[in-house]
Amino acid sequence: MPVIRVEMFxxxxxxxxxLARELxxxxxxxxxxxxxxxxxxxxxxxxTNWASGGVITAEKQN
Amino acid sequence: MPVIRVEMFxxxxxxxxxLARELxxxxxxxxxxxxxxxxxxxxxxxxTNWASGGVITAEKQN
Amino acid sequence: MPVIRVEMFxxxxxxxxxLARELxxxxxxxxxxxxxxxxxxxxxxxxTNWASGGVITAEKQN
Amino acid sequence: MPVIRVEMFxxxxxxxxxLARELxxxxxxxxxxxxxxxxxxxxxxxxTNWASGGVITAEKQN
Amino acid sequence: MPVIRVEMFxxxxxxxxxLARELxxxxxxxxxxxxxxxxxxxxxxxxTNWASGGVITAEKQN
Amino acid sequence: MPVIRVEMFxxxxxxxxxLARELxxxxxxxxxxxxxxxxxxxxxxxxTNWASGGVITAEKQN
Numbered sequence: 118m119p120v121i122r123v124e125m126f127x128x129x130x131x132x133x134x135x136l137a138r139e140l141x142x143x144x145x146x147x148x149x150x151x152x153x154x155x156x157x158x159x160x161x162x163x164x165t166n167w168a169s170g171g172v173i174t175a176e177k178q179n
Numbered sequence: 180m181p182v183i184r185v186e187m188f189x190x191x192x193x194x195x196x197x198l199a200r201e202l203x204x205x206x207x208x209x210x211x212x213x214x215x216x217x218x219x220x221x222x223x224x225x226x227t228n229w230a231s232g233g234v235i236t237a238e239k240q241n
Numbered sequence: 242m243p244v245i246r247v248e249m250f251x252x253x254x255x256x257x258x259x260l261a262r263e264l265x266x267x268x269x270x271x272x273x274x275x276x277x278x279x280x281x282x283x284x285x286x287x288x289t290n291w292a293s294g295g296v297i298t299a300e301k302q303n
Numbered sequence: 304m305p306v307i308r309v310e311m312f313x314x315x316x317x318x319x320x321x322l323a324r325e326l327x328x329x330x331x332x333x334x335x336x337x338x339x340x341x342x343x344x345x346x347x348x349x350x351t352n353w354a355s356g357g358v359i360t361a362e363k364q365n
Numbered sequence: 366m367p368v369i370r371v372e373m374f375x376x377x378x379x380x381x382x383x384l385a386r387e388l389x390x391x392x393x394x395x396x397x398x399x400x401x402x403x404x405x406x407x408x409x410x411x412x413t414n415w416a417s418g419g420v421i422t423a424e425k426q427n
Numbered sequence: 428m429p430v431i432r433v434e435m436f437x438x439x440x441x442x443x444x445x446l447a448r449e450l451x452x453x454x455x456x457x458x459x460x461x462x463x464x465x466x467x468x469x470x471x472x473x474x475t476n477w478a479s480g481g482v483i484t485a486e487k488q489n
Contacts, residue, residue, distance in 0.1 A: 118353055118360075118404070119311035120368060121326075124220060125304060125334065130475055132334050134483050139329035140307075141481030147321040148314055156366070156404070157478040158434060165192060167304055168219040171203030173196050174304075180291055180298075180342070181249035182306060183264075186468060187242060190272055197271040202245075205263035210249065210256050218304070218342070227440060229242055230467040233451030235444050236242075242466070244430060248344060254413060258421050265419030280428070280466070281416040282372060289316055292343040295327030297320050310406060351378060354405040357389030359382050366435060366477055366484075369450075373429035376458050383457040388431075391449035396435065396442050415428055422428075 119144065122158045126167075133159055181206065184220045188229075195221055243268065246282045250291075257283055305330065308344045312353075319345055367392065370406045374415075381407055429454065432468045436477075443469055 121140055128136070141155045164175035183202055190198070203217045226237035245264055252260070265279045288299035307326055314322070327341045350361035369388055376384070389403045412423035431450055438446070451465045474485035 118348070118355075119309055120404070120406075121310075122308045123330075124306045124308075128334050130483075133475065134486060135333040136330065137478035137483055138481045139333050140326055141478070143325035143329045144309075144322065147325050148311065148318050153480040155479065155481070156368070157481075158368075158472060159476040159478075161476070162220060162304070165195065166221040166223070168199035168203070168221075169304075170215040170217065171200045173192075173199050176196060180286070180293075181247055182342070182344075183248075184246045185268075186244045186246075187272065194272050198268065201267035201271050202264055205267045206247075206260065209259040209263050210252055218306070220306075224242070224468060227443065228469040228471070230447035230451070230469075231242075231465065232463040233448040233465070235440075235447050238444060244466070244468075254421075257413065258424060261416035261421050262419045265416070277418040279417065279419070280430070282410060282430075283414040283416075285414070286344060289319065290345040290347070292323035292327070292345075293341065294339040295324045295341070295343075297316075297323050300320060348406060351381065352407040352409070354385035354389070354407075355403065356401040357386045357403070359378075359385050362382060366472070366479075368434045370432045370434075371429055371454075372431075373458065380458050384454065387453035387457050388450060391453045392433075392446065395445040395449050396438055410428070417428075 118154060119148075119150070120156045120158065122160065124160045124162055126164060127161045180216060181210075181212070182218045182220065184222065186222045186224055188226060189223045242278060243272075243274070244280045244282065246284065248284045248286055250288060251285045304340060305334075305336070306342045306344065308346065310346045310348055312350060313347045366402060367396075367398070368404045368406065370408065372408045372410055374412060375409045428464060429458075429460070430466045430468065432470065434470045434472055436474060437471045 137157045145152050167174045199219045207214050229236045261281050268279055269276050291298045323343045331338050353360045385405045393400050415422045447467045454465055455462050477484045
């Protein structure tokens with residue numbers, strides 16, 4: 118505890134490394150606690166599996 | 180808000196497109212709110228990773 | 242399978258009843274399968290526990 | 304997208320406000336994207352509903 | 366890692382204590398690993414927020 | 428209901444089969460209910476997508 122889960126589109130491994138470090142630091146800074154107890158799970162979502170406004174992201178035209 | 184997440188076995192992209200559209204419409208019809216605020220996340224699950232009654236679906240015999 | 246989970250702000254029991262029925266029908270219509278196998282889990286979220294743009298919803302001014 | 308969900312023990316509203324702001328800033332800093340698209344959902348968990356090592360936290364003696 | 370989450374109707378604290386212990390033991394027995402690394406999160410769901418077959422459980426007649 | 432979800436690193440199919448059976452039995456033993464109603468969803472997580480203490484597991488040195 119705590120567990121932080123991030124659902125996002127694909128990122129590079131370097132971005133994920135930086136994200137994990139900075140989310141952990143943000144948690145400790147604002148809520149306290151032991152840094153080692155903070156778990157982060159990243160789920161990378163395909164644009165074919167995410168929709169907003171009823172439209173799949175991969176099929177949006179803009 | 181709201182976020183609707185669907186965990187299901189694999190479907191075609193056309194089915195996912197129709198599902199996202201119809202779930203969104205069903206939400207607006209029954210609960211109101213702004214269609215664009217509705218987010219849908221589809222997770223397709225392998226039959227090797229889902230069990231009911233203690234038996235993995237991919238290993239069921241029927 | 243499938244499991245549909247909805248995270249939303251509080252609604253009346255009548256709205257939740259209608260939502261469950263219509264999401265289930267939308268799933269069967271677009272993806273097929275057995276209506277009885279469709280499970281829906283509604284999570285009602287306090288506005289103090291949801292943020293967008295870095296601001297908790299309950300504290301937004303508009 | 305993205306959606307960041309935090310499961311943690313109870314915190315004050317001020318801590319949750321700071322957490323939402325800082326997690327959002329950490330995401331933008333490391334992964335880019337539009338700050339307004341970042342959604343955060345906080346779930347506060349009772350110590351009677353969380354276990355590690357097979358023991359419910361509320362019942363741990365130390 | 367691993368994280369085991371259980372969504373179920375309300376149970377007594379004694380049942381949750383036994384459940385956490387036995388799920389943890391079942392994991393170690395079948396998948397190995399360090400017992401202390403196993404985290405369990407129990408979510409108790411109201412029957413007004415769960416549906417199957419399109420009908421909210423609290424409203425089912427049987 | 429209930430739904431048990433397990434997030435863990437990759438395991439063999441035999442381990443997942445045993446895990447599903449034993450988690451289901453553990454639930455019935457401690458909380459009762461109908462075995463067939465118990466659903467289990469396994470999510471296998473890459474070590475590049477899981478962090479503790481702010482460090483991605485795949486990048487830890489030990």
